[in-house]
Amino acid sequence: MEKRYKELAPPQRILLGPGPSNVDPRVLQAMSMPLVGHLDPYFLEIMDEVMELLRYVFKTGNRLTIPISGTGSAGMETSLINLVGEGDEVVVGMNGFFGQRMSEIVRRCGGTPIEVKEAWGEALKADSVEKALANSNAKVVALVHAETSTGVLQPLKEICKIVKKYDALLLADTVTSLGGVELDIDQFGVDISYSGTQKCLNCPPGLSPITLNEKTVEFVKDREGKIQSWYLDLNLIEKYWEADRFYHHTAPISMIYGLREALRIIYEEGLEKRWLQHLTASRALIKGLNAMGLETLSTKNNLPSLTAVKIPEGVTDAKVRKTLLNDFNIEIGGGLGDLKGKIWRIGLMGINACEKNVIIVLEALERTLRMEGFSVKPSEGIAAAMEVFEQ
Numbered sequence: 001m002e003k004r005y006k007e008l009a010p011p012q013r014i015l016l017g018p019g020p021s022n023v024d025p026r027v028l029q030a031m032s033m034p035l036v037g038h039l040d041p042y043f044l045e046i047m048d049e050v051m052e053l054l055r056y057v058f059k060t061g062n063r064l065t066i067p068i069s070g071t072g073s074a075g076m077e078t079s080l081i082n083l084v085g086e087g088d089e090v091v092v093g094m095n096g097f098f099g100q101r102m103s104e105i106v107r108r109c110g111g112t113p114i115e116v117k118e119a120w121g122e123a124l125k126a127d128s129v130e131k132a133l134a135n136s137n138a139k140v141v142a143l144v145h146a147e148t149s150t151g152v153l154q155p156l157k158e159i160c161k162i163v164k165k166y167d168a169l170l171l172a173d174t175v176t177s178l179g180g181v182e183l184d185i186d187q188f189g190v191d192i193s194y195s196g197t198q199k200c201l202n203c204p205p206g207l208s209p210i211t212l213n214e215k216t217v218e219f220v221k222d223r224e225g226k227i228q229s230w231y232l233d234l235n236l237i238e239k240y241w242e243a244d245r246f247y248h249h250t251a252p253i254s255m256i257y258g259l260r261e262a263l264r265i266i267y268e269e270g271l272e273k274r275w276l277q278h279l280t281a282s283r284a285l286i287k288g289l290n291a292m293g294l295e296t297l298s299t300k301n302n303l304p305s306l307t308a309v310k311i312p313e314g315v316t317d318a319k320v321r322k323t324l325l326n327d328f329n330i331e332i333g334g335g336l337g338d339l340k341g342k343i344w345r346i347g348l349m350g351i352n353a354c355e356k357n358v359i360i361v362l363e364a365l366e367r368t369l370r371m372e373g374f375s376v377k378p379s380e381g382i383a384a385a386m387e388v389f390e391q
């Protein structure tokens with residue numbers, strides 16, 4: 001008999017891992033709107049509004065602020081391939097999984113990464129970045145603002161100041177910070193940044209918002225030779241998003257509808273209010289976890305959108321995550337690289353950064369840990385978290 005394929009019926013998960021986060025229903029509705037041509041006057045207006053709203057969330061006046069068609073890694077690759085050529089040195093912050101990915105892409109561009117290393121779970125030090133700049137010919141510093149693999153927030157503002165001193169460009173990965181964690185591209189002095197749609201923006205994965213200032217646009221234009229990638233060449237993509245709308249590729253129209261709605265929600269709520277919601281939710285979560293006898297990976301520089309928590313001895317990582325998924329419908333993440341089996345990653349991103357989810361995950365974790373023989377006093381975590389929300 002011929003194979004029959006059932007209708008899609010995905011489970012309704014509470015996505016509290018490193019991303020994707022849950023999508024706002026308004027975004028899903030926007031994505032189901034009728035398709036128009038990608039050069040339809042209606043869509044051209046939508047493109048303009050998406051650029052305006054992206055400038056709002058990035059806090060920038062940068063003209064070239066657009067979504068790249070592809071996930072966060074496409075934004076990473078776009079940034080690096082446009083900035084780095086054969087023989088170029090690039091200072092790369094290396095204190096997590098995504099810093100490693102940046103370093104790998106620099107090598108693939110023919111460049112040499114000057115790696116500034118810190119232990120996973122520690123933040124980068126501005127002094128170490130300065131040393132690397134002073135002892136190299138690097139004209140670009142690349143770092144991850146919000147390291148999703150370790151739950152560490154980098155001192156971006158401080159490092160930007162150093163980078164300015166050396167007249168280099170600062171590239172910041174803001175995949176897990178945009179829309180949820182304090183970020184001000186212009187005021188911090190970030191020259192170029194890319195993000196992703198599936199974290200604090202509560203949109204499905206598929207686009208990578210990017211912003212670059214005129215200094216960076218000029219840097220890209222002045223580079224010798226052609227950019228290695230045709231699809232990710234910002235000189236070409238720019239022409240599609242500019243007034244002339246010179247055809248480059250067919251924009252993923254439904255994704256752009258979705259992104260516009262996600263950004264419109266943040267605009268209505270207020271960006272700074274969103275940052276505060278993330279901060280409060282993560283503080284409450286950490287207090288709750290500590291009260292249950294659990295420790296975060298780092299004690300300082302905790303990232304509001306993602307908390308990395310150490311797995312207590314004797315507790316099996318995979319078993320706990322499986323129980324959370326099967327019995328409580330909650331997804332949390334495991335560790336990456338060297339941290340595999342050592343940490344869990346709990347994301348509270350966008351609409352998920354709320355009191356209800358903090359309570360739900362603490363309750364589920366408490367019950368699951370008890371099943372694993374880890375002693376937790378009933379409701380102690382929740383009581384500690386509630387103190388933060390009640391303040």
Ligand SMILES: Cc1ncc(COP(=O)(O)O)c(C=O)c1O
Nearest residue numbers: 071072073098148173175176196
């Ligand atoms: C900090 C960071 N950078 C880059 C990426 C890559 O993004 P994507 O998986 O959307 O390609 C991720 C994904 O989780 C991330 O967390």
